[in-house]
Amino acid sequence: MPRERTFIMIKPDGVQRGLIGNIIGRFEAKGFKLVALKLTSPSKEHLETHYEDLKSKKFFPGLIEYMLMGPVVAMVWEGMNAVKTGRVMLGATNPADSLPGTIRGDLCIDVGRNICHGSDSVESANKEIALWFNDDELNNYKHHSEAFVYENVLKEEAAPALPAAPAPAAVAAPSAVKEFAPYEGEYEELVTYSDDPSLGKKCPDMSTLVAVPKGHHDEFVGVGNGKPTCLVMFAKYLKYEAFPAVEAVSAYAAELGIDSAGLLLDNKEKDAKRFVEKNPCKCDIPLFFDPGWKVKDAFSAMLNDPVTLPSFYLFDKDGTIVWRQALSGMTGNMKLDKSQFDYQIRAFVAGNPLGSHGPSGISRDDSVAGPVSQEDVFATQEVADAVW
Numbered sequence: 001m002p003r004e005r006t007f008i009m010i011k012p013d014g015v016q017r018g019l020i021g022n023i024i025g026r027f028e029a030k031g032f033k034l035v036a037l038k039l040t041s042p043s044k045e046h047l048e049t050h051y052e053d054l055k056s057k058k059f060f061p062g063l064i065e066y067m068l069m070g071p072v073v074a075m076v077w078e079g080m081n082a083v084k085t086g087r088v089m090l091g092a093t094n095p096a097d098s099l100p101g102t103i104r105g106d107l108c109i110d111v112g113r114n115i116c117h118g119s120d121s122v123e124s125a126n127k128e129i130a131l132w133f134n135d136d137e138l139n140n141y142k143h144h145s146e147a148f149v150y151e152n153v154l155k156e157e158a159a160p161a162l163p164a165a166p167a168p169a170a171v172a173a174p175s176a177v178k179e180f181a182p183y184e185g186e187y188e189e190l191v192t193y194s195d196d197p198s199l200g201k202k203c204p205d206m207s208t209l210v211a212v213p214k215g216h217h218d219e220f221v222g223v224g225n226g227k228p229t230c231l232v233m234f235a236k237y238l239k240y241e242a243f244p245a246v247e248a249v250s251a252y253a254a255e256l257g258i259d260s261a262g263l264l265l266d267n268k269e270k271d272a273k274r275f276v277e278k279n280p281c282k283c284d285i286p287l288f289f290d291p292g293w294k295v296k297d298a299f300s301a302m303l304n305d306p307v308t309l310p311s312f313y314l315f316d317k318d319g320t321i322v323w324r325q326a327l328s329g330m331t332g333n334m335k336l337d338k339s340q341f342d343y344q345i346r347a348f349v350a351g352n353p354l355g356s357h358g359p360s361g362i363s364r365d366d367s368v369a370g371p372v373s374q375e376d377v378f379a380t381q382e383v384a385d386a387v388w
């Protein structure tokens, strides 16, 4: 099991407000190993480099001014999933959105005084660690309670410390698609079998979809226009269960350079607009709604079954369905990065063969009551506008 390192910083307000111990205590108590730590007063140039990717933002000058208000505590913490878990422990960027129990959720109020920083990916962690620390400041030692923190003890690597990670390839593909390991996660996943009626079919006509304007990333060239495309289908009634799916597709679009869009299978414009207005998830993909449920009905006809929501569809550059996956029981905690869909989309984009479960071996028995029709679900699960 590889070690992972993340760069965590207590900003000037965290230092001044006497929260160093509180914040460090949380990482210690969690079980992560402290690899490097210093109280330091970085220069303006150093901070501008650290926040380089935000240079064009309106708040950038204010951010740099804030970061220059006093010394900061720079740290490197190591452990399994340290980057992602570190972000979860920090909470959302804006403390108003951070849940109680997170550092920002518990200890601060204003986005411009959000007391801590944490790397947002392994790639930026490596960059930030190299910016803030020399190699000889990174301590290699064995954590005495390792066997009590990990079931499978993390493998120590040869000194000196962790080598700088190689620049990630444009497409992070599985090194080889040998075996298809079905995902054994906490949520129930409906597997797509090789005899799934959608596989190999052309995308049904979607020209009746109507874009929901959100002011950014509204353009969509359509399926089958020379690029692989990932669609996520969801509906307003799914509420927070839909957000991880929409965020995941948004992340695939950014990381893999594919086309993506979200289809809100609600047929009323007001429901779609409501989702966008109240949507707390990061969604950088165009969204559409489905007047008259024409697209939903076309997909149902193709599947000879009601569409399952949320679900993902992956199309090749010509618009043929190469994989679809329905997800049920999704929660905010689901780990899509370990799902079969994640595996398949990376394999496909990298030009590797997709994994297969073979045929389902299930013959349909129409005497058994099937799922509630989508129409019924949509009709009965109207969510009061107030909660949106």
Ligand code: DAT
Pocket (backbone or CB within 6 Å): 054, 059, 063, 092, 093, 111, 112, 114, 116, 117, 118, 120
């Ligand atoms: P994070 O610190 O969660 O990684 P970020 O990288 O997007 O968030 O932004 C860096 C910092 O910039 C953030 O911690 C606080 C500040 N910031 C972000 N968005 C801001 C905004 N809309 N107004 C003021 N400051 C903001």
Ligand code: MG
Pocket (backbone or CB within 6 Å): 118, 120
């Ligand atoms: Mg950041």
